[in-house]
Amino acid sequence: MALSSKCKLRIFLLIGFAVVLQPSSAIRAEGAPAADPRAAPPSGIPPLPPQPRECRPWLMRMMPCAGFITNSSVYAPEPSCCGGFNSMFAYGTVTCLCHVVNGDVGRLLPAPMIHARMVELFSVCGHDVRVEMLAAACNLTDDVPPIDLPSPPPSTPLPPPALSSSDGHD
Numbered sequence: 442m443a444l445s446s447k448c449k450l451r452i453f454l455l456i457g458f459a460v461v462l463q464p465s466s467a468i469r470a471e472g473a474p475a476a477d478p479r480a481a482p483p484s485g486i487p488p489l490p491p492q493p494r495e496c497r498p499w500l501m502r503m504m505p506c507a508g509f510i511t512n513s514s515v516y517a518p519e520p521s522c523c524g525g526f527n528s529m530f531a532y533g534t535v536t537c538l539c540h541v542v543n544g545d546v547g548r549l550l551p552a553p554m555i556h557a558r559m560v561e562l563f564s565v566c567g568h569d570v571r572v573e574m575l576a577a578a579c580n581l582t583d584d585v586p587p588i589d590l591p592s593p594p595p596s597t598p599l600p601p602p603a604l605s606s607s608d609g610h611d
Contacts, residue, residue, distance in 0.1 A: 485554035495590045496537035511552040523566035
């Protein structure tokens with residue numbers, strides 16, 4: 442069974458993000474074993490996890506970073522910033538990072554995002570990522586969940602019941 446090009450791209454993005462976006466050893470929990478780089482890769486591609494239907498819940502986790510990425514006079518992010526930002530690197534939600542690198546997250550921020558600060562946030566929070574490569578990968582896919590689900594269409598009221606000729610009026 443052949444994979445579609447869209448499916449192949451999604452697999453590439455998820456595996457690439459999982460490999461590239463691992464937190465550096467500086468932010469790993471103490472005592473947590475590092476992955477053995479000599480270990481054999483799994484035999485086969487892991488199944489794709491379900492992607493979120495919308496990204497707002499994940500993007501809201503990084504709102505403690507808002508002051509740092511919108512205000513050049515804030516020299517360091519809030520202590521809780523990296524915890525929320527790092528949750529964006531989860532295997533099942535990594536595609537939501539595309540809203541960060543393409544600037545869409547700015548819709549949720551109190552002021553315009555400073556692009557250089559967003560780029561700096563990756564290294565401040567311990568991720569060795571070339572943001573331009575991540576942005577290029579995001580531009581190759583249309584599978585990024587929206588920030589918000591579209592609003593449901595307004596419900597159409599039911600027409601009143603039709604009167605029948607047997608309603609007792611002759």
